[in-house]
Amino acid sequence: MTGVQTLTIGADEADQRLDRWFRRHFPHVPQGRIEKMCRKGEIRVDGGRVKPATRV
Structure with a gap:
């Protein structure tokens, strides 16, 4: 992914x-890449860093 x-995320x-x-x-996207993106802060929820196990 770029940019x-x-x-x-919908209620369903x-x-x-x-x-x-x-x-x-x-x-x-491999699982390891998702985890790395979370560690680096590339994936955020409501503006904050999250762990892969975070419930959305």
Whole structure:
């Protein structure tokens, strides 16, 4: 992925782990890359850093 993307998660997708949501919507991104993006702050929820296990 390149650039900044703002994504909105609907109520029907609420209460699931961030990494699992990401894998469903971006299947070409490996799990390790998702975890690294979270550690580096490249994935944020409501402007704050998150861990892969964060519930959205």
